[in-house]
Amino acid sequence: MSARDDVLARVRAAQAVEPLPDGPTPRDYRRHDDRRLPELLDLLVERLTDYQATVHRGDDATTLVRSVLGGRSLPSLVVPDGVPDAWRDGIPGGIDLLADDPPLSAVELDGVGGVLTGCRVAIAETGTLVLDGGPGQGRRMLSLVPDYCLVMVTADQVVGSVPQAVAVLDPSRPLTWVSGPSATSDIELNRVEGVHGPRTLDVILLG
Amino acid sequence: MSTFLGLPAPPGAPPTAPPGVGHLRGDRPFPEAAADALADPQLRHNLGRATRTIRGKRNAVVAELPDWAELRAAGAAIKDDVLAHLDTYLLQLEEKVTSAGGVVHWARDAAEANAIVLELVLAAGATEVVKVKSMATQETGLNEALAAGGVSAWETDLAELIVQLGDDAPSHILVPAIHRNRAEIREIFLRAMGGVGRAADPGLTDDPAALAEAARLHLRQKFLDAEVAISGANFAIAETGTLGVVESEGNGRMCLTLPRVLITVMGLEKVVPTWQDLEVFLQLLPRSSTGERMNPYTSTWTGVHPGDGPQEFHLVLLDNGRTAVLADPQGRSALRCIRCSACLNVCPVYERAGGHAYGSVYPGPIGAVLSPQLTGVAENPSLPFASSLCGACYDVCPVAIDIPSMLVHLRERVVEDKRAHSRIPTSEQALMSAAKWTMLRPGRWAAALRAGRAGRVLGRRRDRIGALPPPLSAWTSTRDLPRPPEQTFRDWWVSSNGGHAEDGGT
Ligand code: SF4
Numbered sequence: 001m002s003a004r005d006d007v008l009a010r011v012r013a014a015q016a017v018e019p020l021p022d023g024p025t026p027r028d029y030r031r032h033d034d035r036r037l038p039e040l041l042d043l044l045v046e047r048l049t050d051y052q053a054t055v056h057r058g059d060d061a062t063t064l065v066r067s068v069l070g071g072r073s074l075p076s077l078v079v080p081d082g083v084p085d086a087w088r089d090g091i092p093g094g095i096d097l098l099a100d101d102p103p104l105s106a107v108e109l110d111g112v113g114g115v116l117t118g119c120r121v122a123i124a125e126t127g128t129l130v131l132d133g134g135p136g137q138g139r140r141m142l143s144l145v146p147d148y149c150l151v152m153v154t155a156d157q158v159v160g161s162v163p164q165a166v167a168v169l170d171p172s173r174p175l176t177w178v179s180g181p182s183a184t185s186d187i188e189l190n191r192v193e194g195v196h197g198p199r200t201l202d203v204i205l206l207g
Numbered sequence: 208m209s210t211f212l213g214l215p216a217p218p219g220a221p222p223t224a225p226p227g228v229g230h231l232r233g234d235r236p237f238p239e240a241a242a243d244a245l246a247d248p249q250l251r252h253n254l255g256r257a258t259r260t261i262r263g264k265r266n267a268v269v270a271e272l273p274d275w276a277e278l279r280a281a282g283a284a285i286k287d288d289v290l291a292h293l294d295t296y297l298l299q300l301e302e303k304v305t306s307a308g309g310v311v312h313w314a315r316d317a318a319e320a321n322a323i324v325l326e327l328v329l330a331a332g333a334t335e336v337v338k339v340k341s342m343a344t345q346e347t348g349l350n351e352a353l354a355a356g357g358v359s360a361w362e363t364d365l366a367e368l369i370v371q372l373g374d375d376a377p378s379h380i381l382v383p384a385i386h387r388n389r390a391e392i393r394e395i396f397l398r399a400m401g402g403v404g405r406a407a408d409p410g411l412t413d414d415p416a417a418l419a420e421a422a423r424l425h426l427r428q429k430f431l432d433a434e435v436a437i438s439g440a441n442f443a444i445a446e447t448g449t450l451g452v453v454e455s456e457g458n459g460r461m462c463l464t465l466p467r468v469l470i471t472v473m474g475l476e477k478v479v480p481t482w483q484d485l486e487v488f489l490q491l492l493p494r495s496s497t498g499e500r501m502n503p504y505t506s507t508w509t510g511v512h513p514g515d516g517p518q519e520f521h522l523v524l525l526d527n528g529r530t531a532v533l534a535d536p537q538g539r540s541a542l543r544c545i546r547c548s549a550c551l552n553v554c555p556v557y558e559r560a561g562g563h564a565y566g567s568v569y570p571g572p573i574g575a576v577l578s579p580q581l582t583g584v585a586e587n588p589s590l591p592f593a594s595s596l597c598g599a600c601y602d603v604c605p606v607a608i609d610i611p612s613m614l615v616h617l618r619e620r621v622v623e624d625k626r627a628h629s630r631i632p633t634s635e636q637a638l639m640s641a642a643k644w645t646m647l648r649p650g651r652w653a654a655a656l657r658a659g660r661a662g663r664v665l666g667r668r669r670d671r672i673g674a675l676p677p678p679l680s681a682w683t684s685t686r687d688l689p690r691p692p693e694q695t696f697r698d699w700w701v702s703s704n705g706g707h708a709e710d711g712g713t
Contacts, residue, residue: 004313007475007526010221011294014533020291025284029277029487047500103514106431106465126501139515140464140506144457162501163486171447171482172307174512177489177505182457185497186366187415188253188389189260195365195419196426197457197504 033125033160040124040160044153045205047127051180052193053201061152064204065090065116072200074113074148078104080138083116087136087152091116100138106145114148114198120175122158123165127180129153129203130165132173140174149198151178155207222316223583224528229317229348231528231582233566236589241560250386254561257385258552264498265549265603271500272490281487283607286543289478290533296445296478297524303448307510309520316527321352323523324437324470328358331468331519333434337426339452339462340364340383341439342546343472343525345568349437360437361403361429363458365422372399376563386561389413400425426458436462436517440473441545442488443522446481450522451507453492463506469517475529476542488545491605495547528581537616541577543606550600550610556593565590572600576613584620585628591617 001009033040045055058064065087069077076096079088091097098104098112118136119129129151131137136152143149159165169175182197193199224231233240244250269275289296301311314320324344328336336353338344338360350360350371362371366384370376373387373395384392393413400407400421405428407421441453450471452459463469479488485507493502511520533539551557551571562570567578567587575594579587591614600610 002313003315003319006315007313007524007530008294008297010526010530011297011475011533014221014530014539015291015293017534018536020539021287022291023284025288026277026280029274029281029490031486051499051503110427110431123501128501133512133515140460141516144460144464162490163483166483166486166489171444171449171507172509174509174515175505175507176460177501178503179499179501180503182455183503184365184419184456186364186369186384187392187418189257189385190415192415192419195423195456195458196363196430196461 029163030161031163033164035124035160037155037158040158041155041205041207043160044122044124044127044158047124048180048203049127051127052183053127053180053203055203055205057205059206061086061204061206062090064206065150065152066092068150068202068204069095069116072114072148072202076111076113078109078112078115078138078142078146080115080117080136080142082135082137083118084136087116087118100142103139104142106141109141109145112146114146114150114200115142116150116152117143118152119157121165121168122153123162124158124160126162128162128165129178130169131176131178132169134173140176143176143178144197147194147198148200148202149178149181150202150204153203153205155205221526221530221534222528223531223586224581225316225318226582226586227318228321228352229346229527230568231346231578232586233564235566237560237564237566237593238589240566241564241593244561244564245559249388250561251559253385253388254558258554258558261498261548262552265495265552266498268494268498268500272494278487278490279605279607282491282545282605283540283543285479285484285487286476286606287540288480289476290539290542292480293475293478293533296480297475299445300443300448300478301524303445304443304450304510304520304522305448307448309448309510309522312521312523314523314525314527317347317525318352320347320472320523320525320527321349324349324472325353325356325358327468327470327521328353328435329356331435333358333468335359335361335429335433336435336437337361337363337429337433337462337466338367338437339439339454339459340367341437341472342568343439343474344437347472347525347527349472359403361426361433363426363429363462364454365419365456365458368422368426369395372396372403383562386563389415389418392418396421396425404428426461430458430461430465433462433466435468435470436466437470437472438462440471440477441492442485443473443478444480444482444485445478447509449482449507449509451485451505453489453496453502453505455497455503457504460504460506463508464516466517468519468521470521470523472523472525474525474527492545492547495545495549495603495605528583531583532577532580535580538576538580538613540608541573541580541610541613543608544573544577545606546573547605549603549605550608553599553603554594555597555599556595560593565593572610572614573608576608576610576617579617579621584617585624588621588624591621 078098120132121130181201182194184195312323353360369384396407405425440450442451557571565574575590579590596611
């Protein structure tokens with residue numbers, strides 16, 4: 001018998017010892033956060049900040065990008081396909097711009113200062129940004145290898161709760177949920193930012 | 208209760224995890240191994256601080272959610288549904304992963320899983336692999352199997368790196384290097400990094416940020432060079448074929464994104480039915496585990512994504528005794544476990560004995576019920592006794608596993624097993640019937656717990672009680688019993704803030 005058939009036969013024999021309870025899963029937990037948008041935006045800022053991201057808020061993307069990147073003195077920045085002109089226009093001169101076309105190797109990305117990226121959805125309650133590789137985001141490695149990450153969030157992307165985010169996400173895409181910069185507490189429980197992922201996470205919230 | 212378990216298994220009963228491979232069994236009985244930890248004040252201090260800190264964070268973020276009890280009920284029900292239809296969900300998962308470009312492999316046990324992985328690594332032409340923390344591959348002893356096949360496996364979690372470079376064993380699911388202090392870590396890095404890759408800067412200090420930086424540089428080179436990565440999985444969604452890894456440091460993302468080939472080894476029971484179920488576990492797991500509203504990084508992927516990440520993906524589904532656990536109606540809910548480690552952090556026995564004493568990759572309360580079931584109770588007979596049955600583990604468990612009742616059941620199985628092999632009643636049997644009588648009524652148990660504190664008189668000058676009067680003497684003469692604390696755990700739990708934040712209790 002193949003391992004597959006063998007394992008499946010074992011599963012069925014085990015289940016047959018005594019049937020397990022069967023029935024619909026109770027889903028009495030909160031599916032929807034009823035707070036109004038302004039409240040959710042404030043909560044998102046608070047939660048992101050609590051997890052060591054730096055949040056900048058306003059309506060003018062170009063100005064915000066200029067001031068945020070201006071304070072970070074990056075030598076170079078990778079900008080994925082589909083980033084709106086209003087964001088791109090804010091990037092200060094003097095920063096080397098790289099497109100991921102043709103695709104950059106991991107070694108090349110290791111030499112890049114940072115990345116500017118959009119996201120698919122942001123969860124206020126947990127301070128989480130979800131990237132799905134859609135327009136303005138690019139491949140997963142772009143937001144991983146460089147040491148600096150700037151994520152752009154628009155107000156219409158913000159939801160209250162985890163169930164609301166799961167509902168809008170497409171499982172067939174590669175997803176990365178980001179809640180603050182990379183962190184570890186492995187050395188005597190001291191929190192240290194950035195072991196492998198970007199050590200600095202800036203977020204611009206538009207609206 | 209009349210199960211076939213504990214007695215020689217009838218034909219057709221699922222086999223337990225075979226001996227001789229992997230890490231589910233200790234060399235010594237629990238009480239003997241625990242004595243080492245009890246004699247090491249630094250370890251006890253570290254463990255106490257770690258468990259206290261994480262416990263406090265967990266309680267705070269759980270208290271933030273008004274619907275914790277409902278989430279917990281949903282989590283338990285989803286996992287029970289998985290077990291009720293495990294065959295169906297596994298087949299569905301296989302179909303979806305395959306149609307998304309992945310390859311699914313089935314492994315009856317640890318040896319078979321290790322052989323599959325080794326063959327895949329060699330087929331990819333690699334002699335080195337990077338790994339992100341995976342309990343399943345620690346369980347199977349994959350690193351040793353790969354080494355025997357000429358492949359070096361590099362652990363990339365900071366704590367696992369510390370453990371691996373220090374030639375040591377993890378002591379906690381979540382903070383595996385909690386038994387090491389910063390000076391020791393600095394010394395391990397200086398001594399061992401150079402031999403296996405980029406050396407640490409000789410001027411390295413013991414500042415945690417500097418130590419993390421040294422690990423970043425050392426491992427960055429490994430990530431950039433690696434052709435093959437090996438991971439575990441926190442869940443696999445049958446409906447969509449999606450796999451998920453929940454982590455903090457970003458080494459998981461590195462492994463899941465940079466190498467050309469990805470091999471994921473996962474216990475059968477990690478499958479969940481639907482995409483929607485993610486909304487439950489992504490709330491239960493981070494809050495129970497690291498005490499965060501959300502962990503820094505969660506990655507999900509479905510098969511192969513052209514142009515993004517690994518272009519070859521293999522999923523190895525591991526049994527290794529899980530179907531034997533499923534065959535015990537009173538023990539099977541241990542398979543609900545999502546490995547959050549909340550039960551470890553509230554366990555008074557774990558806090559004193561530490562992870563190494565359990566002799567298995569699964570320590571603490573969950574280890575005490577899972578390891579003996581995976582291996583068969585005859586091979587881990589002391590673990591079901593490694594508990595005071597205080598109930599704190601059940602209260603915090605995000606999938607409501609009733610560990611205390613399961614421990615009592617497994618103690619009976621141990622006794623049954625011994626009787627089946629010896630024919631004469633053992634003193635453990637006598638003890639067990641007394642224990643059973645005591646545990647039938649909470650009042651009796653509370654009284655017994657308080658009476659247990661009288662043991663302090665017996666052990667005043669030592670941390671252990673060497674001997675108890677008969678019939679208990681037969682137990683304590685071979686197993687040093689930890690001296691009961693001044694205050695029972697239940698008393699302490701109620702008097703500390705620990706009791707407060709527990710809204711979803713039962
Ligand atoms: S038994 Fe429950 S509390 Fe313990 S690790 Fe598993 S899920 Fe977490």
